[in-house]
Amino acid sequence: MIIQLKPQAIPQQIEELRNYLTEHRFTTKEVNTQKGSYLIAIGKGEFDIRAIGFMDGVADIHVVSDNYKLVSAKWKVDPTEIDLGNDIVIKQGNLSIMAGPCSIEGEEQIKNTIEHLKKAGIGIMRGGVYKPRSSPYSFRGMGIDGLRLWYQMANENGIKIISEVMQVSQIEEMYDYVDIFQVGARNTQNYNLLDELGKVDKPVMIKRGISGTIDELLYSAEYVFSGGNEKLLLCERGIRTYEKASRNTFDINAIPILKAKSHLPVISDPSHGIGIRDHVPAIALASVLAGADGVIYEAHQDPRKAYSDGQQTLTFNQSLDLANNLRKVMKMRLDML
Ligand code: PEP
Ligand code: MN
Numbered sequence: 001m002i003i004q005l006k007p008q009a010i011p012q013q014i015e016e017l018r019n020y021l022t023e024h025r026f027t028t029k030e031v032n033t034q035k036g037s038y039l040i041a042i043g044k045g046e047f048d049i050r051a052i053g054f055m056d057g058v059a060d061i062h063v064v065s066d067n068y069k070l071v072s073a074k075w076k077v078d079p080t081e082i083d084l085g086n087d088i089v090i091k092q093g094n095l096s097i098m099a100g101p102c103s104i105e106g107e108e109q110i111k112n113t114i115e116h117l118k119k120a121g122i123g124i125m126r127g128g129v130y131k132p133r134s135s136p137y138s139f140r141g142m143g144i145d146g147l148r149l150w151y152q153m154a155n156e157n158g159i160k161i162i163s164e165v166m167q168v169s170q171i172e173e174m175y176d177y178v179d180i181f182q183v184g185a186r187n188t189q190n191y192n193l194l195d196e197l198g199k200v201d202k203p204v205m206i207k208r209g210i211s212g213t214i215d216e217l218l219y220s221a222e223y224v225f226s227g228g229n230e231k232l233l234l235c236e237r238g239i240r241t242y243e244k245a246s247r248n249t250f251d252i253n254a255i256p257i258l259k260a261k262s263h264l265p266v267i268s269d270p271s272h273g274i275g276i277r278d279h280v281p282a283i284a285l286a287s288v289l290a291g292a293d294g295v296i297y298e299a300h301q302d303p304r305k306a307y308s309d310g311q312q313t314l315t316f317n318q319s320l321d322l323a324n325n326l327r328k329v330m331k332m333r334l335d336m337l
Pocket of ligand 1: 102184185186
């Protein structure tokens, strides 16, 4: 059960509510986010919910049968919108494109990528400065100095930044230089990291775990929301299956299912989803038809020379075509509705 509190609810009223719920064998957790205050009640006790609806301080009350509550579509009428400023708003019906290299490599690469993004009309640049690599001998990223340099150049050009945060201690140092924190597939269930991201007021995009279920992704998002941050995005990036012909198995099913289960925007990552450059556009386009609110993909001026994930990285020409086609497919989807 989610009890939305009135903005002017006072501690005494909240205490009375909590006591009432405790008496009826519910445990409660108070959640305060950038947008509102909630009391989450977990339990199976029986009582007439109208009794709570009439209590002081209560704005609304929702019975949510899902085990995740705040990220569920069952209580929130309007889909979540994420406003990054400069007219860049991630929301349903407004396809958001995020593109850039797997790893930030240096000034020249950042400059070329920003030029490309501007030409393609893409407002959000992706790139890792802390890279979770399977092998410890692979390039592990430029770190905070790379992020500072990138931020300076992106900011001058009105480009927003999404970048992966791998551990709690990086949140603070990255905070001023990112517009969206990315939680990678290897960290989806790092609950300490998710708890801490609940305390920041910047958007967080959570990727689906490598072998994670759709519900597990929603639980991860619930951690961040219940920690106090409701600026959340969900990302399908493929899962590990027995199939070896592609890097991962992009789960197209996850897109409409996540959209139905949650009010959060859903982003697709076809690059990691299939892992094969020439097939990335097809999966990207399919994901938009399936209902994705945005697409994040890897692009580089010379993918063969990319420090990481070159095999799945688009050339700028491919990226330009894809961005145009994504917009066409989005328009087609909206026309079909
Ligand atoms: C990435 O975005 O480059 C990345 C490492 O992604 P994932 O966490 O999905 O593997
Ligand atoms: Mn990558």
